[in-house]
Amino acid sequence: MKIVEARLYRQWQPFADGPYTCRGQTEEGFDSCIVALSAEDGTVGWGEAAPLGAFYAEAFPEAMAAGIQRLLPEVIGLSATAPARLSDALDEAMLGQPAVKSAIDMAAWDLASKRAGVSMADFLGGLSDGPIHLYRSVSQADPATMAAKAKEFVARDYRRLQVKVGADPLEDVERIRAVRAAVPANVPLYADANGGWLVEDALRLVDMTRDIDYRLEQPCMTHAENMQVARRCAKPMVLDEGVSGFKDLLAAHQDGIVSGVTLKIARIGGVTRTCLIRDAAIALGLSVTIEDTGGSTINTAATAQLMASTPVRNRAHTVDFMNWVTVQNAQDMPQTRDGMLLVPDGPGLGVRVDPALLGEPVFRTEI
Numbered sequence: 032m033k034i035v036e037a038r039l040y041r042q043w044q045p046f047a048d049g050p051y052t053c054r055g056q057t058e059e060g061f062d063s064c065i066v067a068l069s070a071e072d073g074t075v076g077w078g079e080a081a082p083l084g085a086f087y088a089e090a091f092p093e094a095m096a097a098g099i100q101r102l103l104p105e106v107i108g109l110s111a112t113a114p115a116r117l118s119d120a121l122d123e124a125m126l127g128q129p130a131v132k133s134a135i136d137m138a139a140w141d142l143a144s145k146r147a148g149v150s151m152a153d154f155l156g157g158l159s160d161g162p163i164h165l166y167r168s169v170s171q172a173d174p175a176t177m178a179a180k181a182k183e184f185v186a187r188d189y190r191r192l193q194v195k196v197g198a199d200p201l202e203d204v205e206r207i208r209a210v211r212a213a214v215p216a217n218v219p220l221y222a223d224a225n226g227g228w229l230v231e232d233a234l235r236l237v238d239m240t241r242d243i244d245y246r247l248e249q250p251c252m253t254h255a256e257n258m259q260v261a262r263r264c265a266k267p268m269v270l271d272e273g274v275s276g277f278k279d280l281l282a283a284h285q286d287g288i289v290s291g292v293t294l295k296i297a298r299i300g301g302v303t304r305t306c307l308i309r310d311a312a313i314a315l316g317l318s319v320t321i322e323d324t325g326g327s328t329i330n331t332a333a334t335a336q337l338m339a340s341t342p343v344r345n346r347a348h349t350v351d352f353m354n355w356v357t358v359q360n361a362q363d364m365p366q367t368r369d370g371m372l373l374v375p376d377g378p379g380l381g382v383r384v385d386p387a388l389l390g391e392p393v394f395r396t397e398i
Contacts, residue, residue, distance in 0.1 A: 032111045032146065036069040036397040037103040037135075040389040041096060044081065044327050044356035048180075051083075052171045052195070058083060061325035061352075062092035064099055065360060065389060066134040068142050070111035076142025077384050078134035079333070079360065080297040081325030090130035090297065090324070098131030100394045106135060107398055112146055114139035118303040129275075129300030130324070136301025137333050145379035151336035152374065155306060161343030163335065163372040165351050166191035166221070171198065174209035181210045190370040191219045191348045193248070197227025200236040211243050220245040226252035226272045230259050237264040248293070249273055254282060261288035269293060269318070269347075276304075277311055284315050291318035291347055296333065298324055309341060318347040328353045328361040331372070332380040335364075339374045360384060 045060035063081035070076075082090040105124040109117050117139045121132045144154035152158040167189040169177045181192055194210050196203035207222050214220075222245050224233070233250035237260065248269040250260050261268050271293035274280050283289040292312045299305045305321060312319050321337045323330050331353040338349050351367050353359060361382035365373040375381030386392075 032070050032072060034068050034106050034109050034111050034142070035071050036395070037106055038067040038386075038392040039096065039099050039103060039394040040065040040067070040386075040392050041092075042327070042358065042360055042389060044325070044358050047355060047357050050170075051168075060356060061327070063326050063330075063360075064092070064095050064134050065329060066099060066103070066138045067384070067386065067392075068106065068111070068135070068138040070142060070146065072146075074111070074142060074145050075384075076138040076140070076145060077329050077361070077380065078137030078139070078141065079326045079329035080130060080134040080137070080323070081330070082130060082297065083324050095130055096393065098125065098128055099135065101125070102131065102135060103394065104396045106139070107396060112143045114143045115303050118301060129304070130297045133297040133299075133301040136303050137296065140302045141333075141379040148378050150374070150377065150381055151302075151333070151379055152340040155302075155336070155340040158339045158374070159342050161346070163338045163346060163374070164191055164348040165189055165367060165370050165372050166193050166348040167350075168193045168195060168223075169210060171195045171206075174202075174205045177206050178209040178213035182213050185214050185218060188367075188370045190217075191221075193221040193223050194245070195225070196222050196236070197224030200228070200232045200239070203236055204239045207240055207243055207245060211245065216244070221248045221269065222246070223248035223271070224250045226250070230256050233260045234263055237266065241265060246291070254279070254286075257283075258286055258288050267291065269320075271295070272298070274308065275299065277308055280308055280311055280315070284317070289317060291320065293320040293322065293347075296321070296323045296330070296337070302333065302337065305337060309337070313342060313345045317345070319345045320347040320349060322350045323352065326352050327356050328359045328364045328382060329380065329384065332361065332364055332375055332382045335372050335374045336380060338372065360389065
């Protein structure tokens, strides 16, 4: 059974809670790329990827769309039941560019698991029953505004919070203190700098926050910098941008600087590569967060399937991007409940996409 058609759509997804600020940069929403792969029997697999503007990762919407258009002809005629081999073909056709490959790879996994008649979680090794906790990011602002937003998120049943830091360390200390004081003690806090600090900034902050309960996430960008911080930091350290592949994860573990890892599907390069690093992290005894750089319902469904196939003891939390934005792109994704992400029923991603809602494809190729 071969892939006989491939389509690319784009969808603008405004943030529901207003502009999102990270590392001093602000975005109004996600510009998402959505891929459809069709097999000979009419089965369609869907994938989605969206960068957070151009400042967060080495990707931006226009380049992602152009790269996808270049790669889609390469998948025509490939097997509809061998997504890992399709991932190999993408790597042969284009060096690097993981964000460009992500939606195509995701669509291949959705297609293959649909044809097998099982959920993507089962196709990836089996669903592990148990809660999938959700967190919510508190965007950078003044401490009082961030504290108020944190209280609002807790009132909306989010029980885990990520505090965006990475600016002036004195201001960031006040941000962490304000949010910590505003929410119950049993709400885990992650102070996430997205690699924005100099080593000096990170060291000053960890010294000034020894009395606060939180986890430190990606304080600096490089492995060497984070190792310096870890030597003086008494907090668990989670790495995100610092882990782009298996070798990064192994080095961080061997040097004793990582207790958990955040894997963003598009930053890693798709479901295939994300699962590789996830399984290695599980074997190393680390906590795992699987999410993405952006998207809506299709992407949230993929996140749910990946987290559901992760052992419960290794799960940290994830995001519900479908609720971060004002537009949806699929049906049958269950509503979140009590701060938990629920896994959709049905084969593949478990959601139904109506192409009519996406408008005309911006690119299409077929046999």
